[in-house]
Amino acid sequence: MPGSKSISNRILLLAALSEGVTDVCDLLASDDTARMLDALSTLGVSILQIGRDHYRLQGVGDQFPLRLPTTEADLFLGNAGTVFRPLTAMLALAQGHYRLSGVPRMHERPIGDLVDALRQVGADITYLGKEGFPPLQIKPGRIHPGEITVRGEVSSQFLTALLMVLPFLRAEMDELPVITVAGELISRPYIDLTIALMARFGVQVEREEWRRFTVPADQRYRSPGQVFVEGDASSASYFLAAGAIGRGPVRVEGLGRDSVQGDIRFAEALERMGADIRFGDNWIEASGPGPGGLRAIDLDCNHIPDAAMTLAVTALFARGNTVLRNIASWRVKETDRIAAMAQELRKLGAEVEAGSDFLQISPPRGELVANAAIDTYDDHRMAMCFSLVSFGAPVRINDPRCVSKTFPDYFEKFAAIAYADPGQGKFAARIDSSDIS
């Protein structure tokens, strides 16, 4: 598996904010990590590419207030939530003038909760377009330590962003910088991931439940020297589903039973659907009962928002009605994923009910509709998920290159599992640069 997007971008940011030199190995090569690398080097962080997936960063050091070598920059951050949100927090604390923008869809993805939270500690942030959304203008603020309250129900990335800069809100007296979460906190495993990676860079977060977070004074980010990025658990979900839908086995390498990524729990969902899952230290393997042998599932997906999309397409191969609950955050990601998923599944003959925060999917009574043209809405996960349809019927996937957000050679790898076992019947993939079928 290619490196985890969530780990890659966190490590790059933490390395940039550390004292010392960090060697980052097995970094994901994709649009989202390119946005982070470009932004950090524009901001004056020295980054050396040593090998294809190996980068050396010289951190700007831990200082209060935070100062970056570049004090004025216009940053284009694409559609990368794991870049836009954390950099907003970092630059709000830095004493400079920065403009942050992205693709049109990024300008429809909310950021108001994070901006409100940063303003509580003196950040100077202006909306350049619609109130509550990028693009943003950041100016030197009068940053002071204090209590921050942030809402947790739109995206966990706001809390992640605040946690990562919390060591820079160092109190001058006894007061500790504290973050309190208001309302429900969604996508919680990503917060565990943030805290685990901060610890690797020498900063221990203390928390009471998932409500109150603090960094005891005088902890600074220090480079761990060398860090390795685990394989991406969300990317693994497509291959594990392939193993479950076909007979498999399909083995993914680069992550295993002790993964720090929440999406590893996708494997449990497949198991509940009837797949056979095995874990090693550095691999996961899925095999299945074959087409038609899986059972539908009713699942609260709050903890696996990305991998849950893979379940929606796997549901086409399962007996019964699959219900995916607690997925309201899908509406503000790369596209409105609830609407997009419902629309495209229906093209295959599935019966789909889409609610504000759930999807119910019943597979077609007979065969899947053959040669449906699936639209991908510039959403990498739509393209990757719908490749699984090919286990049941030929399918065309429009604009497939959107996979470059997190997995540029996805279809080449997917085709490789097809060719690895031609005995599985009608399954074959044809790829050229503009068209996948």
Ligand SMILES: O=C(O)C1=C[C@@H](OP(=O)(O)O)[C@@H](O)[C@H](O)C1
């Ligand atoms: O922190 C992260 O790395 C991520 C958090 C999740 O977003 P939300 O917290 O908005 O659900 C997830 O969907 C995204 O792909 C990556």
Ligand SMILES: C=C(OP(=O)(O)O)C(=O)O
């Ligand atoms: C939601 C996703 O991305 P982002 O990091 O841009 O939020 C995703 O990768 O599914």
